[in-house]
Amino acid sequence: MKKYLSIIIGCLMLAFATSCDPVETNDVDPNQIFGKWHDGTVYERYDADGTGATWDTADDVTEEEAQTFSWSLNGTRLAQEHHGEMSFVVYKEYNVTKLDAYSFSYEDDYGFGYSFVRVN
Numbered sequence: 001m002k003k004y005l006s007i008i009i010g011c012l013m014l015a016f017a018t019s020c021d022p023v024e025t026n027d028v029d030p031n032q033i034f035g036k037w038h039d040g041t042v043y044e045r046y047d048a049d050g051t052g053a054t055w056d057t058a059d060d061v062t063e064e065e066a067q068t069f070s071w072s073l074n075g076t077r078l079a080q081e082h083h084g085e086m087s088f089v090v091y092k093e094y095n096v097t098k099l100d101a102y103s104f105s106y107e108d109d110y111g112f113g114y115s116f117v118r119v120n
Helices: 004-017
Strands: 035-037 042-046 053-055 068-076 077-082 089-099 105-109 113-118
Touching: 042 113, 089 113
Parallel strands: none
Antiparallel strands: 035 042, 035 113, 042 053, 053 068, 068 077, 077 089, 089 105, 105 113
């Protein structure tokens, strides 16, 4: 009887552990993203119309020469669609880990990311 009871309790615990979806909180205010940010020599600008630009001053690239992108923020998921020469498009998606008036951090699904501070 103890054997069957142990099996039943084990199955119930396994079912409970796998059936619960993690609670996703959205503590990111999308209005905080607008503006210019930098992480070292890498800069990103997010405009209110869903467009933006990125450049790296270490590569001697200025804001006027920046690569443009369109972006969207859904919960904590940031999507960027980069527009390059000859009409190529590169889609990137990130998880925003911090966004407030002074700092902005995100990382991809492999743990690579940036930690920006506001420029203006």
